[in-house]
């Protein structure tokens with residue numbers, strides 16, 4: 001990094017700390033030539049990410065919108081805000097990690113539902129009903145049935161695991 005005072009090209013880092021919740025690094029530097037001290041920031045370049053809406057229009061991705069949707073679906077449910085923020089973060093990370101510059105609201109909805117289903121069923125169903133816009137009761141019921149079957153299987157698996165554990169404890 002070039003010294004702003006003498007234009008010398010080499011500087012030495014004398015202090016380095018993480019700022020902005022780990023999203024940037026602030027470095028104190030000292031010019032090797034004249035000893036002048038200055039500060040540099042290094043941060044991740046966040047590329048613009050567009051969301052394609054159902055009607056084909058685009059808007060900039062906004063994590064808060066996901067969070068608001070989550071809060072609405074989890075109203076009066078025992079889901080802490082921390083958990084919802086965690087889901088919104090996971091979804092954003094997943095999208096950004098894909099490297100795509102555009103993402104459909106449909107895909108975002110699918111990601112949210114994946115995570116939400118593990119956290120709270122009622123919130124999940126509420127979210128899904130808004131996102132998928134169930135046209136009729138039968139689609140909704142089919143969805144519900146699927147969730148219940150999944151849970152059933154999970155319960156049975158738990159029971160099996162429990163039995164196995166007990167058995168091996170007996171031996």
Ligand SMILES: [Zn+2]
Nearest residue numbers: 003006031034
């Ligand atoms: Zn200098």
